[in-house]
Amino acid sequence: xxxxxxxxxxxxxxxxxxxxxxxxxxxxxxxxxxxxxxxxxxxxxxxxxxxxxxxxxxxxxxxxxxxxxxxxxxxxxxxxxxxxxxxxxxxxxxxxxxxxxxxxxxxxxxxxx
Numbered sequence: 831x832x833x834x835x836x837x838x839x840x841x842x843x844x845x846x847x848x849x850x851x852x853x854x855x856x857x858x859x860x861x862x863x864x865x866x867x868x869x870x871x872x873x874x875x876x877x878x879x880x881x882x883x884x885x886x887x888x889x890x891x892x893x894x895x896x897x898x899x900x901x902x903x904x905x906x907x908x909x910x911x912x913x914x915x916x917x918x919x920x921x922x923x924x925x926x927x928x929x930x931x932x933x934x935x936x937x938x939x940x941x942x943x
Contacts (some may be wrong), residue, residue: 842868846876854885856908861891899923 849857857877861870870889877884888908890901899919906915 842872844868844872844876846879849876850880858888858905858908859887859889860876861889895926 848871857873859870859873860867872885873887877887886908888904890904892898892901898924902919902922903912903915906912906918
């Protein structure tokens with residue numbers, strides 16, 4: 831991997847023909863790490879040859895938990911279900927707050943399963 835990256839080459843290759851044959855209307859990728867997944871530039875390069883119906887690209891780049899919540903909302907918006915995204919984020923935040931309350935409760939012993 832290091833040698834490939836030294837040569838400024840991508841670790842992954844987008845199969846542009848296969849992607850076009852699948853005809854997605856939405857492509858979700860990430861910009862966090864080019865070693866972990868295909869790069870946004872590679873995805874855009876694969877799509878740039880499409881005339882007309884190229885899919886929408888949503889690139890995720892969370893650096894913290896709030897960014898994860900924002901990305902969930904962005905994906906839900908791109909899928910046309912923003913209310914479901916808001917509901918999911920609200921539920922996940924609620925679960926996290928409940929967990930924090932349990933952990934911070936005085937005098938409780940916590941056993942991890």
